[in-house]
Amino acid sequence: MTIGQKIRELREKTGMLQRELAYELEVGDAYLSKIESNQKNLKKEHLTTISKLFKYSYSxxxxxxxxxxxxxxxxxxxKAIEVLKVAEQEIKYRKTL
Amino acid sequence: MTIGQKIRELREKTGMLQRELAYELEVGDAYLSKIESNQKNLKKEHLTTISKLFKYSYSxxxxxxxxxxxxxxxxxxxKAIEVLKVAEQEIKYRKTL
DNA sequence: TATATTTGACCAAATTAAGTCAAGTCAAAA
DNA sequence: TTTTGACTTGACTTAATTTGGTCAAATATA
Structure with missing residues (x-):
């Protein structure tokens, strides 16, 4: 599940149009379309609006x-997976300090 | 093991000074100091130079x-670890397509 | 046909990258 | 104990990249 998929899911479940959600977020609908297909990422502040609007966990x-x-x-x-493993080790290691 | 630690390790093992390695990389020694302590990241091209210089695996x-x-x-x-897990799922999922 | 969505090309503003320089620290040598 | 050499740190700069979009045209979809 990607952030884009989740947003689309929430929007469609409530029968909202892209145009309508885009209006709430104060962006254009073309931009929202790209967000839903993960071609662009939205800014973090938008998550707050979405969370409230759909009553969905911000976290x-x-x-x-x-x-x-x-x-x-x-x-x-x-090497994507390996890279994640190394990063994970780094985080876990830091926690032991 | 971080990239900075690895670079420092390779450098020290060969008794090289920061100043000398910095010269090879064509950067200032203050910058190399920051790279070794992960305060800055070097550009990818520098990895090639380091790999050759110390005969260490580029990969x-x-x-x-x-x-x-x-x-x-x-x-x-x-939530760092959880975030990594989600990203990992995403990569693994994409591979099945 | 009309409405909803997607796509590609483009853009300005903000952020990050990729450093530098000067001053400071720290250990060891003189 | 002063000096020296190696390294670190903070403040700054400039250029490149990314972010956060828009608009018009193309494509579904009903």
């Missing part, structure tokens, strides 16, 4: 949003 | 370099 949205950023960074790398 | 350097970028992105997040 979960934030996790998806961050995961999407990580994904973007390594999606084209063959 | 491994690249993994550390990427991991460092991922780490930078989420290091301050409480």
């Amino acid at each position: 979960e949205l934030e996790t998806l949003w961050l995961a999407n950023k990580v994904y973007d960074l390594i999606k084209d790398e063959k | 491994e350097l690249e993994t550390l370099w990427l991991a460092n970028k991922v780490y930078d992105l989420i290091k301050d997040e409480k």
Whole structure:
């Protein structure tokens, strides 16, 4: 589940149009279309609006949003999974300090 | 092991000074100091020079370099590990397509 | 046909990258 | 104990990239 998919899911479940959600977010509908298909990422502030509007966990949205950023960074790398493992070790190691 | 630590390790093992390695990389020694302590990241091209100079696996350097970028992105997040898991799922999912 | 969505090309503003320089620290040598 | 050499740090700069969009045209979809 990507942040874009989640937003689309929330929007469609409530029968909202892109145009309408775009209006709430104060962006154009073309931009929202790209957000839903993960071609662009929205800014973090938008998560607040979406969270309130659909009464959906902010924290979960934030996790998806961050995961999407990580994904973007390594999606084209063959070693993507290995890279994540190394990063994870680093985080776990730091916690022991 | 971070990319900075690895570079420092390689440099010290050969008794090289920061000033000398910095010269090879064509940067200032203050900058190299920051790279070794992960305050700055070097550009990818520098990995080639380092790989050749110390005869150390380019691929491994690249993994550390990427991991460092991922780490930078989420290091301050409480949910860092969870975020990595979500990103990992995304990568694995995409592979099945 | 009309309405909803997608896409590609483009843009300005904000952010990050990629450094530098000067001053400071720190350990060891003189 | 002063000096020296290696390294670190903070403040700053400039250029490149990314972000956060828009608009018009193309494509579904009903």
